[in-house]
Amino acid sequence: MTVSEFKSSLNQEKPPRGLSPALMALWWLGKNDWDKAHNIVMSADDTASAWIHAHLNRTEGDLENARYWYRQADREPATGDFAAEWEVIAATLLATPC
Numbered sequence: 001m002t003v004s005e006f007k008s009s010l011n012q013e014k015p016p017r018g019l020s021p022a023l024m025a026l027w028w029l030g031k032n033d034w035d036k037a038h039n040i041v042m043s044a045d046d047t048a049s050a051w052i053h054a055h056l057n058r059t060e061g062d063l064e065n066a067r068y069w070y071r072q073a074d075r076e077p078a079t080g081d082f083a084a085e086w087e088v089i090a091a092t093l094l095a096t097p098c
Contacts, residue, residue: 003091006030022048023093029056030086047073048093054078055085 001009001016006023007030009016015027025040034056041053054069059082070077078085 001094003087003094006090006094020048020093022046022052023090025049025052025056026086026090026093029059034060048096051075051089055082055089058082058085 006016006027010027010030015024019027021040021044025037025044028040029037029052037052038056041049041056050069051073054066054073054075055078057063057066057069058078063077067077
């Protein structure tokens with residue numbers, strides 16, 4: 001799946017089948033359902049989910065907590081546009097085999 005296809009799927013009511021928990025959380029965030037996305041990453045224990053957890057905390061302004069999750073994801077903290085980071089995360093995770 002491409003980033004464009006992933007973004008287009010946001011027009012659907014449910015996420016595409018076969019998404020990893022991290023991509024599912026990112027999908028729900030793309031639908032502006034922060035709580036659903038957060039609940040998914042809270043129960044996951046992988047670096048991809050930690051990266052999304054960091055992004056979620058950054059979007060709500062909790063930078064200290066976001067820095068913690070960026071460390072857990074082994075990523076440098078993002079400082080740019082939220083939508084641009086969302087796309088980078090999507091592109092990276094979609095290019096990575098589950």
